[in-house]
Amino acid sequence: MKVKSVDIARESLADRVRQILTDRIVDGTYPAGTRLVEMQIARELNLSQAPVREALCALEAARFVETEPYRGTRVRRIGERECREAYQVRAVLEGLAAELGTANLRARLRELRAAADATLAAAKRGEVMRYLHHNVRFHQMIIEAANNEVLRQTWESLAFTVGARIRASRATGDMIAVAKEHREIVEAVAHGDARAVGRLLRRHAEVLVEGMAEV
Amino acid sequence: MKVKSVDIARESLADRVRQILTDRIVDGTYPAGTRLVEMQIARELNLSQAPVREALCALEAARFVETEPYRGTRVRRIGERECREAYQVRAVLEGLAAELGTANLRARLRELRAAADATLAAAKRGEVMRYLHHNVRFHQMIIEAANNEVLRQTWESLAFTVGARIRASRATGDMIAVAKEHREIVEAVAHGDARAVGRLLRRHAEVLVEGMAEV
DNA sequence: AGAAAATCGATTATCGATAATCGAAAATAT
DNA sequence: ATATTTTCGATTATCGATAATCGATTTTCT
Incomplete structure (x- = not known):
């Protein structure tokens, strides 16, 4: 039988990443203009690019960040x-x-x-x-x-x-x-x-x- | 000098997939409730799961579809x-x-x-x-x-x-x-x-x- | 020197394969 | 026969590796 560590994780990795990034944006850890580099975040959280990418996709939809093709993602600046x-x-x-x-x-x-x-x-x-x-x-x-x-x-x-x-x-x-x-x-x-x-x-x-x- | 083919492809695959799926949802090809299976779509369009998944993420953000973890994505029903x-x-x-x-x-x-x-x-x-x-x-x-x-x-x-x-x-x-x-x-x-x-x-x-x- | 072209490092976009999870069907037990 | 457990197929979620693209730097040519 598999013991789920503590089962704090009923959510997907991508969801957790999204939450973490959201927090950091809201609390100012990532000020407007900060670049969010996929592999950097992935390494920090010990996972692969995929869930990070998915989280960024969600953040973009919520207009927290902006993404340009092949140019990356940055925290949106609000004028x-x-x-x-x-x-x-x-x-x-x-x-x-x-x-x-x-x-x-x-x-x-x-x-x-x-x-x-x-x-x-x-x-x-x-x-x-x-x-x-x-x-x-x-x-x-x-x-x-x-x-x-x-x-x-x-x-x-x-x-x-x-x-x-x-x-x-x-x-x-x-x-x-x-x-x-x-x-x-x-x-x-x-x-x-x-x-x-x-x-x-x-x-x-x-x-x-x-x-x-x-x- | 580089000749850009015809530059029909200035967009990512994911963007194209998103457009295709959006069209199909809007024109009724995929009526409300239809399941959107990632690998099925990927095979049909001759690409891998990743861009399809990204497109679905965008569609979910736009509230065209609903996704449940490990249960897949379906076209949203509007009451x-x-x-x-x-x-x-x-x-x-x-x-x-x-x-x-x-x-x-x-x-x-x-x-x-x-x-x-x-x-x-x-x-x-x-x-x-x-x-x-x-x-x-x-x-x-x-x-x-x-x-x-x-x-x-x-x-x-x-x-x-x-x-x-x-x-x-x-x-x-x-x-x-x-x-x-x-x-x-x-x-x-x-x-x-x-x-x-x-x-x-x-x-x-x-x-x-x-x-x-x-x- | 100055402009155009080639190279390079960094990063995103995509791929193919594997692990995790689900629902239903099959097997087992009561 | 019914309820519980096990297995199985399908699909999503994640991984690690590769290809494509970008901006900057270096090189080459005049």
Whole structure:
């Protein structure tokens, strides 16, 4: 009988490689522009080129990296323009989410308000990472309330574009102002005013776009 | 001096495979649920497993197919619900495009109107394929006018979900009604009324959702 | 010296073969 | 006869090696 080492591996090697590379890109170990050389990574992780290549293929699809034929793969660089564009798209997606999901959201009002409060609290204390965490959570709740899987995935596909830029720019400028807007949004949800929620979310994203500095 | 044969092959094998498989999925050669066996395809095209596998990876990312570890890949089946969801998302994307791009669009009003007219003409003659073609073209023009690359790509990523369902359901019900709405939209563009264009487009997509029958 | 051509090292793209895994069918046990 | 285990064929996942291509460097020619 074969004993599976510890069976931590229910996933394929390629999946694990993908996860590792994703982490490194997100946490800044591989900054924008870094070349990802297949055999280098393969040797480091003690495996062959194939699973690495597959992981890179997935990362390219998620637009984390760019690949040119015979020229290799590098971590994608996200410009101010692209980030602005992504914010505009996200804004309407969240606006839609609001109109679809305000009713559901109202049922979980307590939770939503908690997220908003946590965001504000972190902002006031200047705890950037915590602030970002709760901020994401707040928006995520809104998206999930819409109960529209296509919407959720589409929204998530923009997360990297937006997130990378935020981290890069350290644009934590007016965290407090942003967090306060969350409370406004919570109030609109409490009143069940879907249109208002949508409008606030769209404006919310627009403000963030304005507040973005060039790097 | 090197003469590049005819440079028909500037793309990798994997790219070509991807194109071939995409075509077959879109044109119905591989209906939903069809298994895509790597070595089978490789033998048919006289190449090894690797490029086929890479192509499948790309198709999975585009959500044309689904892959389960050690269980293979099959053409994705798109349900009524998912299609409805995709339409809702598309609707707000086009609404955004309208508000961003109505000014640009106005400059190309003649072209837009031509597309709308062609759609209506095809609808009246019952030429389904031509109708679909011009219909897509019309919406594409609106998206492109917005001059927002993230928006364009996001919109395009929904094309399969929506298109597959349309072909499957043969839901050509009220082509004429749809085409007539296009003319309304053209008029709003002519007046430069971005808000109205946005509203019309959102309603436009909603109507299509209603008109969708279960298969 | 300066431009064109040949060479070279590094890396990707592809190949052919093997290992791992799955589902179903066959064999065995109760 | 039914339930459990074993075997088997098919297919995916991974490997190691080779071919193709690229950019830079060196060489050659004028």
